[in-house]
Amino acid sequence: MPFDIEKCARPNILALEPYRCARDDYKDDGTNILLDANENAYGPGLDLSKDGKLSNGTGSSIDIDLLGLNRYPDPHQHELKQKLIDLRNTHVHTSKDLSPENLFVGVGSDEAIDALMRAFCVPGKDKILTCPPTYGMYHVSAQVNDVAVVKVPLDVNNGFSAQPDKINAKLAEDASIKMVYLTSPGNPTANLIRKEDVQAVLEHPTWNGIVVLDEAYIDFSPEGSSLAEWAAEWPNLVVMQTMSKAFGLAGIRLGAVFTSRPIAELLNNMKAPYNIPNPTSQIAIQALQPENLKVMHSNREAIIRQREILLAEMPKIAGVGRFLGGSESNFLLVEMLDKPDGKPSNEVALQVYTRLAEKRGVVVRFRGKEVGCLGCLRVTVGTEPEVARFLQELKGVLEDVYGGKVVNGPSKEVEEAKEQEANGVIA
Numbered sequence: 001m002p003f004d005i006e007k008c009a010r011p012n013i014l015a016l017e018p019y020r021c022a023r024d025d026y027k028d029d030g031t032n033i034l035l036d037a038n039e040n041a042y043g044p045g046l047d048l049s050k051d052g053k054l055s056n057g058t059g060s061s062i063d064i065d066l067l068g069l070n071r072y073p074d075p076h077q078h079e080l081k082q083k084l085i086d087l088r089n090t091h092v093h094t095s096k097d098l099s100p101e102n103l104f105v106g107v108g109s110d111e112a113i114d115a116l117m118r119a120f121c122v123p124g125k126d127k128i129l130t131c132p133p134t135y136g137m138y139h140v141s142a143q144v145n146d147v148a149v150v151k152v153p154l155d156v157n158n159g160f161s162a163q164p165d166k167i168n169a170k171l172a173e174d175a176s177i178k179m180v181y182l183t184s185p186g187n188p189t190a191n192l193i194r195k196e197d198v199q200a201v202l203e204h205p206t207w208n209g210i211v212v213l214d215e216a217y218i219d220f221s222p223e224g225s226s227l228a229e230w231a232a233e234w235p236n237l238v239v240m241q242t243m244s245k246a247f248g249l250a251g252i253r254l255g256a257v258f259t260s261r262p263i264a265e266l267l268n269n270m271k272a273p274y275n276i277p278n279p280t281s282q283i284a285i286q287a288l289q290p291e292n293l294k295v296m297h298s299n300r301e302a303i304i305r306q307r308e309i310l311l312a313e314m315p316k317i318a319g320v321g322r323f324l325g326g327s328e329s330n331f332l333l334v335e336m337l338d339k340p341d342g343k344p345s346n347e348v349a350l351q352v353y354t355r356l357a358e359k360r361g362v363v364v365r366f367r368g369k370e371v372g373c374l375g376c377l378r379v380t381v382g383t384e385p386e387v388a389r390f391l392q393e394l395k396g397v398l399e400d401v402y403g404g405k406v407v408n409g410p411s412k413e414v415e416e417a418k419e420q421e422a423n424g425v426i427a
């Protein structure tokens, strides 16, 4: 048998690690409180009956055309695009209007991240630029596409702001960088990128490339923060959004790209023709109706209230350090200290993370190995009872850690390996 997968498959694909997501480590078995994946704890932004049943007199406003499932979906998704545009033509950043021709819709933002790389980066030659600490999927997608990554970290001494001067210097010296990925609000940093910093990169005097602004969490930021409509002003601005977060619809996998017509046309020309399943577009269109937007807005308000509670209550717990970054999202980045009033510690953060999950059924995310995130956990904002329980369990776990109830001292190597493993989740 001549077949040898090691010689047949592409080397960059063979080198991929299996994708590890939040739910691989701790399952949703109905008992855990899941504050690790930045999902919407209050549920879908849909006016559903209490038991979440669909149509047939159960009180739901969603009516999926099950009889039509034998037909392929609409490849153009014009109605869905028009509704997304109506939401984002706010005229805060431009008097121009976007139209459906400025849109690409995909299977989550993850499809858009990958599509952009395939559209603009020649494998083995071109590069992207990212600003760590940031969302892990840009790097995964770059590796899949055999695209190298140039990193210009966020300014860790300045609230994780972007460094447009340093980004622009890299772009000036390396024409093979085709895209800059900026995340606003950032993940795990939860802060908005300043509009003038985005503009500084867009106005680069010599660089021929795309500025991608990932606004996955934008609806948790102050009204008017989204720069989606600004795509009407720039030929090379791409703004990505998703229904996975504020809309609470991670399960339908719907992401959107707002950009100039020529870029949207490229993405639409290269996509699989029927990439958006019928049930997905039907639910997404429903979610953009006024009665369902009301539910989304009220869930968002509830999350923002709980975010305020976390911001007020966590610092009262001995061993909790500073919040790093911002609070413009549905999660917070927070330090765990080696002792009350001590220094940030990955060892303590890892112990807290592990014990919270394994002994107390509360799952958060360890981010201590990310640039500028020493000792940090990323905590998704939960519902009111989840936040109350999290605060209580966090206090108990930190008391256990400081009281020596936790067995101390794996070797340095074992500790390092555990931290790397805990940090290695794409989320």
Ligand SMILES: Cc1ncc(COP(=O)(O)O)c(C=O)c1O
Residues within 6 Å of the ligand: 037, 038, 107, 108, 109, 110, 111, 135, 183, 186, 187, 214, 216, 241, 242, 243, 244, 250, 253, 254, 255, 427
């Ligand atoms: C910054 C950022 N962008 C995009 C995504 C993924 O979005 P989607 O569910 O639409 O693929 C996430 C998910 O956690 C994220 O944190």
